[in-house]
Amino acid sequence: MRLLLLLSAILVGLALPAIARPVSYPDGWTVMQMNDAFSNSLHIHYSPTAKYSVGYKGEYFRVREWQFHGVQINNLIHRWNKPDSQANLYLKSAAGIAYSDQGTFDNKSEAAGFTGIAADWENRRLFTSYENRGIYAGDIDKSFSQKARVGFAPYIGDYGDVHTWLMLQVDHAPSASDELTVMPLVRFFKGADLLEAGVNNNGKILFNFVHRF
Amino acid sequence: MRILFFTLLTLALFNPSAFAGHAEGHNHSDMTEADMQKTISGIESADHTIVAQINGLVCDFCARALEKVFGKRDEVTGIDVNLDTKLVTIGFKKDVDIDDATITKLITDAGYNVVEIRR
Numbered sequence A: 001m002r003l004l005l006l007l008s009a010i011l012v013g014l015a016l017p018a019i020a021r022p023v024s025y026p027d028g029w030t031v032m033q034m035n036d037a038f039s040n041s042l043h044i045h046y047s048p049t050a051k052y053s054v055g056y057k058g059e060y061f062r063v064r065e066w067q068f069h070g071v072q073i074n075n076l077i078h079r080w081n082k083p084d085s086q087a088n089l090y091l092k093s094a095a096g097i098a099y100s101d102q103g104t105f106d107n108k109s110e111a112a113g114f115t116g117i118a119a120d121w122e123n124r125r126l127f128t129s130y131e132n133r134g135i136y137a138g139d140i141d142k143s144f145s146q147k148a149r150v151g152f153a154p155y156i157g158d159y160g161d162v163h164t165w166l167m168l169q170v171d172h173a174p175s176a177s178d179e180l181t182v183m184p185l186v187r188f189f190k191g192a193d194l195l196e197a198g199v200n201n202n203g204k205i206l207f208n209f210v211h212r213f
Numbered sequence B: 001m002r003i004l005f006f007t008l009l010t011l012a013l014f015n016p017s018a019f020a021g022h023a024e025g026h027n028h029s030d031m032t033e034a035d036m037q038k039t040i041s042g043i044e045s046a047d048h049t050i051v052a053q054i055n056g057l058v059c060d061f062c063a064r065a066l067e068k069v070f071g072k073r074d075e076v077t078g079i080d081v082n083l084d085t086k087l088v089t090i091g092f093k094k095d096v097d098i099d100d101a102t103i104t105k106l107i108t109d110a111g112y113n114v115v116e117i118r119r
Helices: A002-015 B002-014 B033-044 B060-071 B100-109
Strands: A028-035 A039-049 A052-061 A066-081 A086-100 A108-122 A126-137 A141-152 A163-172 A180-190 A193-199 A205-212 B048-055 B076-082 B087-092 B113-118
Touching: A039 A066, A066 A108, A163 A193, A180 B060, B033 B076, B033 B087, B048 B100, B060 B076, B060 B100, B100 B113
Parallel strands: none
Antiparallel strands: A028 A039, A028 A205, A039 A052, A052 A066, A066 A086, A086 A108, A108 A126, A126 A141, A141 A163, A163 A180, A180 A193, A193 A205, B048 B087, B048 B113, B076 B087
């Protein structure tokens, strides 16, 4: 099963040329393949309107060796459009099945889900965001994590150019062995594609890839 | 790995100019002919245009959203999004048009706010 998930993620990653927002424009599809210190995930969603999206979420949590497969719904609770900036508040929730192949939980399945809020503010030069998530997977796992980012664009490009963002992310995961980590990362953004790469103070790599259709 | 971490940290904190290959917020008057061709190709064949001033335009994704929304309209030949001025120019075919209320609804449904529509 784990192999299947990883293969799916790799195939999607290779098949598509690589916007981190969880809701797209009306009638838009999005593929998000994300990898960080804690998990590898694939999220494919469809946005019927600019207010919400719904889709498949698969995630493998490497430390506790369990995976999640389910349906995720992302709601844009509010957007603040200003002349030179934009801010968003989202609610992201998922429900599905957790499957573990670790120790006493070997081959164990549980109903699982997660929920959290995400907020961001950006103009063409500066960016900041905050996101949290509470995960429930019965006996397999229960956790809370949060992360915050600040970033800036060293140059301002026109529509169609490659946009570069330099960012700093702080992750807080109370149940992890490294509760607080800091990660510099770089984001490249062009048209419908976004790619992020970084490495945290413990040497753990982040690699995210998003494509919108 | 530690070297990679500190390299990225240094770039993020102290060396923005290393990536600066563009003038800040240049306007269409600064663009090359190729750039102009790329962004206004659909506008060139338009019979007439309408310009909308929009709040919330901060990135390519916003521009792409508007392109997608107006690209589905038979009346529209193309649009040009200027992220510097926050102006969206909509090109129309001959003898067809979209009224202001519909333009406002299309932009609002895409997630943005219309400040003004100029005809």
